[in-house]
Amino acid sequence: MSKDELSPTPETLAKQLKVLADPKRLRILNLLMSGVQCNCEIGDSLNMPANLISHHLRVLRNAGLVQVERDALDARWVYYSVNEEAIQALVEAFDAFFDLGRIQPRHPTCGPKRMKGKPTKKLIVKPL
Amino acid sequence: MSKDELSPTPETLAKQLKVLADPKRLRILNLLMSGVQCNCEIGDSLNMPANLISHHLRVLRNAGLVQVERDALDARWVYYSVNEEAIQALVEAFDAFFDLGRIQPRHPTCGPKRMKGKPTKKLIVKPL
DNA sequence: CAAATAGTTCAACAGGCGTTGAATTATCTC
DNA sequence: GAGATAATTCAACGCCTGTTGAACTATTTG
Numbered sequence: 001m002s003k004d005e006l007s008p009t010p011e012t013l014a015k016q017l018k019v020l021a022d023p024k025r026l027r028i029l030n031l032l033m034s035g036v037q038c039n040c041e042i043g044d045s046l047n048m049p050a051n052l053i054s055h056h057l058r059v060l061r062n063a064g065l066v067q068v069e070r071d072a073l074d075a076r077w078v079y080y081s082v083n084e085e086a087i088q089a090l091v092e093a094f095d096a097f098f099d100l101g102r103i104q105p106r107h108p109t110c111g112p113k114r115m116k117g118k119p120t121k122k123l124i125v126k127p128l
Numbered sequence: 129m130s131k132d133e134l135s136p137t138p139e140t141l142a143k144q145l146k147v148l149a150d151p152k153r154l155r156i157l158n159l160l161m162s163g164v165q166c167n168c169e170i171g172d173s174l175n176m177p178a179n180l181i182s183h184h185l186r187v188l189r190n191a192g193l194v195q196v197e198r199d200a201l202d203a204r205w206v207y208y209s210v211n212e213e214a215i216q217a218l219v220e221a222f223d224a225f226f227d228l229g230r231i232q233p234r235h236p237t238c239g240p241k242r243m244k245g246k247p248t249k250k251l252i253v254k255p256l
Numbered sequence: 257c258a259a260a261t262a263g264t265t266c267a268a269c270a271g272g273c274g275t276t277g278a279a280t281t282a283t284c285t286c
Numbered sequence: 287g288a289g290a291t292a293a294t295t296c297a298a299c300g301c302c303t304g305t306t307g308a309a310c311t312a313t314t315t316g
């Protein structure tokens with residue numbers, strides 16, 4: 001049985017995917033899921049300038065995918081971590097949208113006029 | 129037990145998500161999964177010019193997410209359909225990358241110097 | 257208080273890409 | 287063959303955004 005969550009609208013899903021559709025942001029997320037959290041550590045691993053990391057982390061934070069903490073002993077250090085609930089919700093939305101169970105058989109309302117009687121028969125022939 | 133597929137590299141996943149991170153392309157995919165397949169029908173449903181639809185369908189086709197057929201009786205009509213195997217693989221890659229089971233406990237290699245002994249204790253305090 | 261450190265913010269540039277309108281191709285009808 | 291139809295391709299514009307370097311804030315150290 002396929003998932004019974006209602007799939008999100010294309011607009012909202014596209015907005016979330018736009019945040020993820022960047023290699024460096026995904027590399028940052030990848031590190032965060034591996035337990036790396038210090039901002040400077042991310043910069044070292046990815047060979048990225050600190051300000052660029054700040055920028056991408058801000059995008060991820062605005063999307064609610066990432067959380068921030070400050071070190072209690074030395075407030076200059078900040079630690080980022082993945083928001084598990086948000087990731088969970090995102091995966092569910094993605095899976096619901098692309099659930100293969102949603103795929104319906106073809107039912108075109110247009111096409112050659114003479115096909116009016118039985119419009120949904122064999123097609124193919126030339127793959128273009 | 130979580131999925132045992134190895135998660136894709138951030139670069140390859142970002143490339144695939146870039147294709148999906150567009151509202152109109154997602155709306156097209158949404159229609160294709162609902163059984164609508166005629167190019168003109170998509171244009172009617174979405175109030176989009178035909179050439180723009182062609183453009184987006186090309187992007188989706190280059191990504192392998194969509195297939196094309198021509199009408200056997202009237203070759204002017206083309207019908208698009210979702211490539212189920214590609215969608216399946218995409219969902220699996222997405223789920224594998226964002227599998228919460230991948231999340232490791234924090235193990236920072238940097239931080240305040242005096243914390244050298246036990247670096248991974250309580251932090252939080254100010255949410256910034 | 258001055259210097260150093262971790263991180264953020266700002267301004268500006270450059271490339272990519274979605275959008276648009278017109279031209280082009282391919283096919284079918286009369 | 288002429289005209290109509292479905293779709294694609296082409297050229298051009300404009301905006302969004304990732305990137306860069308410098309300035310700025312906040313905090314800690316000596």
